[in-house]
Amino acid sequence: MKWLELLMVGGATLVAAITVVGLYSLGVRLTAIAGDVAPEAPRWVQPLAYVCFGLCGLAVLFGLYLIIPYFSK
């Protein structure tokens, strides 16, 4: 039934977009904190921001990996 597929598209879109936007926003937020002068941010904040950006990139690549038929064969 196509309604199920439509629901799948909606769900997949929501999950994918929220993951990417959430991780990236977190990265932006942490970068902003790391740049604060006073109060000075802990030293782990900036690396954590990079981790967020990295995870975000990985999420995108994983999504593409799921979609491209070449890999799923």
Next chain:
Amino acid sequence: MVALVIALALFFDFTNGFHDTANAMATPIATGAIKPKTAVALAAVLNLVGAFLSTEVAKTVSGGIIREGSEGVQITPEIIFAGLMGAILWNMITWLKGLPSSSSHALFGGLIGAAIAGIGLHSINFESLMQKVILPAIFAPVIAGAVAYVCTRLAYALTSRHDPETGDKLTQKRGGFRTGQIFTSSLVALAHGTNDAQKTMGIITLVLIAAGTQPTGSGPQFWVIAACAFAIAIGTYAGGWRIIRTMGSGLTDVKPAQGFAAETSTASAILASSHLGFALSTTQVASGSVIGSGLGRKGTSVRWATAGKIAVGWLFTLPAAGIMGALTAWLVGTGVVGVVIAGAAGFASVLLMYFESRKSHVGHHNAVEVEEAGHAVRFQKKKAAAAARANKKRGGQK
């Protein structure tokens, strides 16, 4: 005839890329994330790559909508020629008017009209049409819009910074989203390639099936995929500055964080749909996301007049392209002379529109205005009133 249809299909692919550059690149250009020329080049390359990624949509187009083959009706290259003509003409008209109408629906409209006029109502597989084209057409922009709304809220919630003691607003430092937009808009361009280039692949495959050079129900051949990929990439590069104007700044004032959310939603929605073979309209999904993200941001206003204009463009696309396809099919049905007349008329009107468009030339030097407009828009207090009005209106519509 087969060669002519293939050439025409590739030209349609070209106009499709030409038409749809804006979907991917309007928001980053409007927010100043990328320079217009770079954006368009990037979009072209990614469309090329995207076209190679999947063939599900092509199968929908070639195998699902029109009943072909032994048990179905005999579809001829002439019918496809007529359908394409209708689609190209409608695409050119909407392009000149600066309306982001859907190339896909123009294509389907033209094909359906031509098939009904040339063969009869029974030639259309209405069930498949409903499930793979009409329903996604309605729901995809809504899904994308809703997701974009949620994502914009999320992005702003996560990055809004307040002083913990005084509650004053700190510097938000959301510049990172501008860089992020380069990636998300690239994803949109990629997604566009996976959905739109394939519609042409589907058409060419349909022609090859109709001509009997390819078995019924088979997927596109490699040279078809490659040709379509290049046609759409070249078309994308050739531009679409007019539509960038409408989408990037005519609809809603786009901020980087918001553009990021909108593009992520668009790309996810299109990629997910392409994977399941839904031939949806990338234009509609992108517009849905832009509007959704506009509503998700506090203090923004969506210009409902523009949104309405776009909606009307959508409503008209399918029937209008259908009528054009039907007329061409009727003309083609009268014989060789009819084919020549149809071809000449189509060619002449395309030429005419081209010269018409030269009168008010819009190139990337003009489109930079959009970039500046994006910078010029600031978060202003007086916009809150407009947003309240927009919210009220939104509530009223639901």
